[in-house]
Amino acid sequence: MFDKLDDILIRLEEVLNELNEPTVANDTVRFQKLMKEQSDLQPIADAYTEYKNCKQTVEDSLMMLEEETDEEMKEMLKEELSDAKKRIEELEHELKILLLPKDPNDDKNVIVEIRAGAGGDEAALFASEIYRMYVKFAESQNWKTEMLSLNENGIGGFKEVTFMITGRGAYSKLKYESGVHRVQRVPETESGGRIHTSTITVAIMPEAEEIDFHLDMNDCKFDVFRASGNGGQCVNTTDSAVRLTHIPTGIVISCQDEKSQLKNKDKALKILRSRLYEMELEKRHDEEAEARRSQVGTGDRSEKIRTYNFPQGRVTDHRIKLTLHRLDSIMNGDLEEIIDSLIAADQAAKLSNLQGEE
Incomplete structure (x- = not known):
């Protein structure tokens, strides 16, 4: 581990020297690449530098304790020694986590798909509330959200909604949200006061760029049609809506939120590219089954990950056996504690998996 840390300190110095070269500032791609590398290496270098300083403090304190005769001074040195040893333990753990292989998608924006499952209108209403929950969480992180596709049920619920969250580290925090979310409550339409259980599925996909996934346009078929639902005269009277079919996989995506056919086409392609990229990632994960099992959950859409129980005001994440009795604040986007616990x-x-391999 320490050889690797020494290499990181050397590499960081090289990166900083390169960033100071006048020619680099004129090369945008190279400059951004180096800045990204610096931001990845700096926290590791800072922790390792502090670790080395603490080790030096321990050595110095031990040496001074042997020579010191003043009892008050000895007590101060012992306290300093104890603090440094405690901090060394903390830093060793921090460094192990910082050196864990990083998910290359962690810094990406995400495309979120929410679909109503079992429960009819109640599931669609819950899907709209979960959409609002993620939008509120995004706002708390200073991320931007953009609607890509929406299919409403007419009473305020969403049969299906696809939207984009743009912000640094969005995927790193939201990737654990994929799966089945279950709601238990008395629907407004229920006259007998019985608790119903409904489900929705959430899929979190890293935004795929051309460099991540090449999409062959010959595999894509576009149909245009007149948009339906809300949207004003222009949306409903022109063939602005787009239906995109990916022939090899049979994936069909419809976008009609924009007045411009071109914008709807761009959004449909963005969703398709991310879906195909996610399929490619799943294939790789299946090939690395052992490594996948060491993670929290499978990320599979069919895995039941969380229950929102309204009568009891609680939310339970089944993967880590975490129950929180503050459903209202969570539904208002306060997801930090759940996400931090999952991470x-x-x-x-x-x-644990790495130590087992060693």
């Missing part, structure tokens, strides 16, 4: 559990599983 910590995933890191612990990966560390």
Whole structure:
């Protein structure tokens, strides 16, 4: 581990020297690549530098304790020694986590798909509430959201909604949200006061760019049609809506939110590219089954990951056995504690897996 850390310090110095070269500032691609590398390496270098300083403090304190005769001074040195040893332990753990292999998609924007499952209108209403929850969470992170596709049920619910969240680290925080979300509550339409269980599925996909996934346009078939639903005269009277069919996979995507056919086409392609990229990632994950099992959940859309129980005001994440009794704040986008717990559990599983291999 320490050889690797020494190499990181050397590499960071090289990167900083390169960034100071006048020619680099004129090369946008190279400059951005180096800045990204610096931001990845800096936290590791800072932690390792602090670790080395603490080790030096321990050595110095031990040496001074042997020579010191003043009892008050000895007590101060012992306290300093104890603090440094404690911090060394903390830093060793931090460094192990910082050195874990990084998911290359972690810094990407995400495309989120929410679909109503079992439960009819109640599931569609819950899908709209979960959409709002993620939008509120995105706002708390200073991320931007953009609607890509929406299919409403007429009473305020969403049969299906696809939207984009743009912001640094969006995928790293939201990737654990894929799966089945279950709601337990008394629907407004239920006269007998019985609790119903409904489900929705959430898919979190990293935004795929051309460099990630090449899409052959010969595999794509476009149909245009007149948009339906809300949207004003222009949307409903021109053939602005787009239906995109990917012939090899049979994936069909419809976009009609924009007045411009070209914009709807761009959005449909963005969704398709991310879906195909996600399929490619799943294929790779299946090939690395053992590594996948060490993570929190499978990321599979069919996996039941969380239950929102309204009568009891609680949310339970089944993967890490976490129950929180503050459903209202969570539905308002306060997801930080759940997400941090999932990240910590995933890191612990990966560390345990790495130690097992050693």
